[in-house]
Amino acid sequence: MDALLHNLKLSWHSIKRAPLPYALTLLILSLGLGTFFSNATLYYWMNRDPIPEKSATLFMARLNSVPGDCTDCFEPPRVMSYMDMQKMSGSGITSAEAAMFSSDAYAKTVENQQATPSQVELRITQRDFFKLFNVPFLHGEAWPDNKARMEVVISKNTALKFFSRTDVVGQEMLIDDKLYKVIGVLNDWAMLPRLYDVNGRRSAEPAEDIYIPLETAYDLAIQSNTQNSYFDVDWDGNMATYPQMARNNFANQLQFWVQLDSPEKVQQYQQFLKNLVADEKAAGRHQRPEGNKLDNILNVQKALRATNDQLDAFALVASLFLLVCVVNAGHLSLNRYMANQYEFSLRRALGASRWQLQSQILADVLLSSALAFAAALFFAQLGLWTINSLLPGTRALASWDWQMLGVMALFVLLISYLVTLYPALKTSFSPLNQQLKQ
Amino acid sequence: MIKINNLSKIFRTDLIETHALRQINLQVNEGEFAALTGPSGSGKSTLLNVLGTLESFDQGDYLLDGRSVKGLSDRELSALRNEKIGFIFQGFNLIKDFSLFDNIELPLRYRGFSAAERKRRVEQALETVGLAARRDYHPSQLSGGQQQRVAIARAIAGEPRILLADEPTGNLDSLMARQVMELLEKINQQGCTILMVTHDPDQARRANRHIQIVDGQLNDATLYEPLGYEPLVAGA
Numbered sequence: 001m002d003a004l005l006h007n008l009k010l011s012w013h014s015i016k017r018a019p020l021p022y023a024l025t026l027l028i029l030s031l032g033l034g035t036f037f038s039n040a041t042l043y044y045w046m047n048r049d050p051i052p053e054k055s056a057t058l059f060m061a062r063l064n065s066v067p068g069d070c071t072d073c074f075e076p077p078r079v080m081s082y083m084d085m086q087k088m089s090g091s092g093i094t095s096a097e098a099a100m101f102s103s104d105a106y107a108k109t110v111e112n113q114q115a116t117p118s119q120v121e122l123r124i125t126q127r128d129f130f131k132l133f134n135v136p137f138l139h140g141e142a143w144p145d146n147k148a149r150m151e152v153v154i155s156k157n158t159a160l161k162f163f164s165r166t167d168v169v170g171q172e173m174l175i176d177d178k179l180y181k182v183i184g185v186l187n188d189w190a191m192l193p194r195l196y197d198v199n200g201r202r203s204a205e206p207a208e209d210i211y212i213p214l215e216t217a218y219d220l221a222i223q224s225n226t227q228n229s230y231f232d233v234d235w236d237g238n239m240a241t242y243p244q245m246a247r248n249n250f251a252n253q254l255q256f257w258v259q260l261d262s263p264e265k266v267q268q269y270q271q272f273l274k275n276l277v278a279d280e281k282a283a284g285r286h287q288r289p290e291g292n293k294l295d296n297i298l299n300v301q302k303a304l305r306a307t308n309d310q311l312d313a314f315a316l317v318a319s320l321f322l323l324v325c326v327v328n329a330g331h332l333s334l335n336r337y338m339a340n341q342y343e344f345s346l347r348r349a350l351g352a353s354r355w356q357l358q359s360q361i362l363a364d365v366l367l368s369s370a371l372a373f374a375a376a377l378f379f380a381q382l383g384l385w386t387i388n389s390l391l392p393g394t395r396a397l398a399s400w401d402w403q404m405l406g407v408m409a410l411f412v413l414l415i416s417y418l419v420t421l422y423p424a425l426k427t428s429f430s431p432l433n434q435q436l437k438q
Numbered sequence: 439m440i441k442i443n444n445l446s447k448i449f450r451t452d453l454i455e456t457h458a459l460r461q462i463n464l465q466v467n468e469g470e471f472a473a474l475t476g477p478s479g480s481g482k483s484t485l486l487n488v489l490g491t492l493e494s495f496d497q498g499d500y501l502l503d504g505r506s507v508k509g510l511s512d513r514e515l516s517a518l519r520n521e522k523i524g525f526i527f528q529g530f531n532l533i534k535d536f537s538l539f540d541n542i543e544l545p546l547r548y549r550g551f552s553a554a555e556r557k558r559r560v561e562q563a564l565e566t567v568g569l570a571a572r573r574d575y576h577p578s579q580l581s582g583g584q585q586q587r588v589a590i591a592r593a594i595a596g597e598p599r600i601l602l603a604d605e606p607t608g609n610l611d612s613l614m615a616r617q618v619m620e621l622l623e624k625i626n627q628q629g630c631t632i633l634m635v636t637h638d639p640d641q642a643r644r645a646n647r648h649i650q651i652v653d654g655q656l657n658d659a660t661l662y663e664p665l666g667y668e669p670l671v672a673g674a
Contacts, residue, residue, distance in 0.1 A: 352516060352520075353512055432492040
């Protein structure tokens with residue numbers, strides 16, 4: 001510890017001797033690292049397994065079911081009809097299954113009806129949604145079945161926003177002027193990325209505020225705000241007939257998720273889908289080639305071709321920028337070390353081995369890393385703020401957990417050492433006599 | 439103490455080879471105070487650097503305190519420099535951001551002494567050079583002569599077997615130079631071997647041995663009776 005403190009003191013003296021070149025080195029390094037971290041943060045959140053405890057068992061199921069004959073249409077649509085969802089449900093093979101789509105509405109409390117309603121994000125879904133994605137409840141519980149009911153589950157933040165408290169089970173809310181009773185309040189929960197919402201390209205956004213039963217949504221003509229397609233539908237737009245039309249036609253807006261607990265179950269469900277398509281074809285309703293898809297949750301982005309190309313391009317640019325910064329910081333660092341060459345030579349003459357000089361240089365690296373880390377986090381926050389402003393869909397991805405901070409700190413340490421490595425070696429192996437003779 | 443046999447040192451560039459030292463043989467015994475003189479470019483500093491293991495050599499052998507330095511690793515050479523050799527440079531080579539205490543303590547740290555032992559040795563060395571009261575001063579607050587005395591304190595704090603002094607009074611006026619020479623003589627009288635490069639014939643005459651080097655070759659065996667001066671400072 002004494003040696004470390006001494007070496008840190010030497011490093012501090014060295015910085016004080018030429019503060020501007022040192023500050024410039026740090027600035028360049030921090031800019032590169034900050035830009036890289038901004039991108040790495042987004043990249044990490046977008047590509048992590050959001051539910052590692054059960055991601056292997058979660059699948060999005062799709063049928064290649066669209067009216068009209070098309071012999072070379074093998075890719076199923078991203079969303080499906082209510083009819084197909086019904087046929088895919090209740091197989092007895094899944095341990096949980098839920099259809100869903102996203103929507104939005106305006107909400108207010110019954111007690112405060114005069115207030116301007118606030119916009120809320122809705123997830124229209126079924127009971128098993130909460131089981132599928134391990135959504136924790138703070139108060140109350142999910143619906144007992146998938147029937148239509150004027151009951152909602154709300155997030156903790158929504159409870160706090162509308163009621164200023166969390167235990168609001170039994171309270172009533174007006175959502176688009178319809179009266180609902182709160183039956184459950186979720187605990188803090190942020191599945192990132194929200195891979196169950198990839199089809200709407202909203203997987204980077206925060207979780208929804210309010211959860212409404214699917215059947216209720218169909219009854220009230222609540223529609224998807226991201227993707228709905230009507231195939232071969234003759235509908236006059238009369239909302240009173242919407243529930244029947246949407247349930248009986250190819251009004252596609254649903255995605256369907258299942259939990260399959262073993263490879264055997266996966267196989268069984270695939271066979272189930274195959275049999276289903278065969279039956280449909282026999283009934284003359286499934287005209288396209290069989291193209292059933294059962295995509296694991298971790299493959300959904302790729303399967304729906306929803307990977308973020310902008311993010312990939314930015315990753316490349318950020319990496320190249322970091323490289324340029326490292327080279328420049330290394331050059332400045334070399335100049336700084338060469339300016340201090342005399343002192344290194346003196347230490348060698350006084351008996352310091354090259355290894356002892358290296359430990360001094362490691363202290364330099366440690367100090368530089370600490371300063372560069374703080375500055376890089378600042379620049380990274382700035383970068384994230386800019387990205388979030390330009391791409392609002394990424395606003396949920398701007399946070400760091402302790403593990404990320406730890407990895408980032410190690411990365412800074414490694415980069416700082418790289419920047420210092422060549423100057424350090426050059427200094428350690430320079431001839432001693434030239435520097436000491438004045 | 440020092441024994442070199444047929445030692446040669448050649449500086450090479452792409453175009454030319456310069457024979458800085460040519461098959462030198464030299465023995466310096468324990469307790470000697472030897473002066474090394476010669477014209478500029480004769481090789482005296484190169485010889486001192488080789489003896490201080492700051493510079494490698496091309497041929498021959500060099501035994502320091504009975505041990506050949508040939509083939510020693512960097513770690514072994516560093517330890518050898520730290521434990522057995524004290525350097526005194528013409529330009530003092532003090533670290534200007536450090537206090538006197540920190541400057542003198544530096545080589546002791548590399549030796550791995552405890553904090554208490556380092557403190558004891560630094561204070562003793564400062565006492566020897568007469569600067570005990572200024573341990574927290576910085577070099578820039580001292581005169582040239584005082585700075586050289588600090589450099590001598592740094593050199594002797596590790597109780598080396600030999601002091602290698604490269605024109606230790608070259609940057610000092612005559613009064614300060616005398617003080618430094620008296621200090622070196624005092625250290626020599628306490629048993630420390632000294633090999634000193636100098637241009638000054640008077641100083642060379644104060645050593646009890648005078649070695650001349652010309653064109654990389656030695657002309658030895660000029661022995662002097664030490665001149666001796668009246669001390670300038672009591673106890674110095």
